[in-house]
Amino acid sequence: MKRCISILSLLLAFVASSSFANPIAFGPYVQNMTDDQATVCWTTYKTSVDISSEKGTETKRLYDQHEITFSRLEADTEYHYDVLKDGTDFGKGSFRTFKEGIAPFKFVVYGDTRSDHNIHRKIVELSEKEDPRLVINSGDLVSSGTNIHDWEKFFEINREFMKTRPYYPVLGNHEKNADYYFDFFSLPGNERYYEFYVGDVLFLMLDSEGSRFTMPEYAQNTDKFWGNYWTPYFIKQKEWVQEMLTRHRDAGYIFVFFHSPIISIKETRVEDAKIRRKFWGDIFEKNNVSAVISGHDHHYHRYEADGVPMITSGGGGAGLYDGDPKFAPGESILYKKVNHFITVDVGLKEATLKAIDVEGNEIETFSIPRRKTDYKPSAK
Ligand SMILES: [Fe+2]
Incomplete structure (x- = not known):
């Protein structure tokens, strides 16, 4: 009998492994x-x-x-x-x-890749041609982080691209805090918010979502739910951000990423974004952050908040959103309702950011200077 079970086990093992x-x-x-x-x-x-x-x-x-x-x-x-x-x-x-040490390199950014797999595939193909050293996704990688089929599609589209360079995501609301996200990505620190470096370039990858998606008010109407960021989780995260910015005040560039922007020109999200802006306050300005890049709003929007260059880049595959620059008077610089990605050429004197649409056409190019190495955070 024992021998029969062994043979059966072997046969079952063969069937299981041979099916893939x-x-x-x-x-x-x-x-x-x-x-x-x-x-x-x-x-x-x-x-x-x-x-x-x-x-x-x-x-x-x-x-x-x-x-x-x-x-x-x-x-x-x-x-x-x-x-x-x-x-x-x-x-x-x-x-x-x-x-x-300090040397030029290129990285690409895009986000909200979640639902149109053909657009996502095109963005990945165009990004691959740029041969970046690393890839950043500004959140909402998949439609539902708890649905394994969405991750199957995500990894199929990225199979070749992710073999050769590191992929750094931030949590979007559509990741839903799912275990899959934390299982599949191996990220520094607590993986929810983390930092990494390339030469003297500091990347701060933050979590703008927390656990709000689990709240009934949010589930009922995501666009009308205005989050409360004055919670222990977000306060602790902000303290950590300040600690990183102080520790790395000599960084050549500081790029900050989080999913939900602090200025939105999507009508139903304008007020929600104002709450985030109030929460973060002057932390990016007073620490001379080079740029803040978010997603969540499915379009390209460049703006400047208190002198800090900021971009909403949510054009990686989810259905595009209308925006209206009138919601950010004096701060909105360029809005395009278009699927796109961004390349960032980090140079010794300046970083050049280029927004490229899904057909490969340039949307705009602009530069950010290297930070002064003797920079001191302002006392205000
Ligand atoms: Fe989102």
């Missing part, structure tokens, strides 16, 4: 890059179950998540990896570590 030609579901993909370290993640199929009714059959899958960190690497060096070593190309990828 490629054992890798998502990835491999790169996370947490520095000039001497990188993490490679990948997700394998554990098993799948079909559930059928008269309306059809749906397949549910279970996954195992893996990650491995390579340390003591050489700076600006190309490394090849193979997480499967099974003779196929499924587990293969490569990355180049960041350069050591």
Whole structure:
């Protein structure tokens, strides 16, 4: 009997593993890059179950998540990896570590990739041609963070792009604080808000969402719910932001990212954004932040708040929104209702930001100067 069970187990194991030609579901993909370290993640199929009714059959899958960190690497060096070593190309990828010290590099930004997969795919293809060293998503990566099928599509679209460069997201309201987000991404710190560096460039990746999406008032009408940011969670986050800005006051550039903008020109969100602006106060201005980039409003909008350059970049795939610059008089600079992404060429004297639409046409280009290295936060 024991022998029969063993054979049966072997047969079952064979059926389960042979049902996936490629054992890798998502990835491999790169996370947490520095000039001497990188993490490679990948997700394998554990098993799948079909559930059928008269309306059809749906397949549910279970996954195992893996990650491995390579340390003591050489700076600006190309490394090849193979997480499967099974003779196929499924587990293969490569990355180049960041350069050591201060050096020019390029990154791309886009967000709200969630619902139109064709637009998302086009944005990824155009971004890939720019050959950025890293990718930032300004939130709402998927339509529903709790729906595994949305993540399956996300990783399918990004399969090649994420093999070769780190992908840094911020939490959007559509991520819904789901475990999948934290399982799939390997991010610094608490993963909800975190910092990373490239040379002397500081990236602050913040959480503008908290847990408000779980509140009944929010679920009933997301556009009419005006959040309360004076909660222990957001106050603690703001204290951490100030601590980072003080510690890195000599940074050459400081780029801040969070999903929901502090100025909205979408009529139903104007008041909600004002609350966020009041909460953050003058923290970006007094610490001489280079630029703040958000998403959430599905269009391109460049504006300036208290002298700080800001962009709402939510044109990565979700349905486009109307905006009206009259809601930000004297602050709105350019609004375009268009799917797009942004390239940022970080140079030794200035960073050049270029907004590009989904057809590859330039929307606008502008520059931000390198911060003065002797910068002191103002006392006000
Ligand atoms: Fe959003």
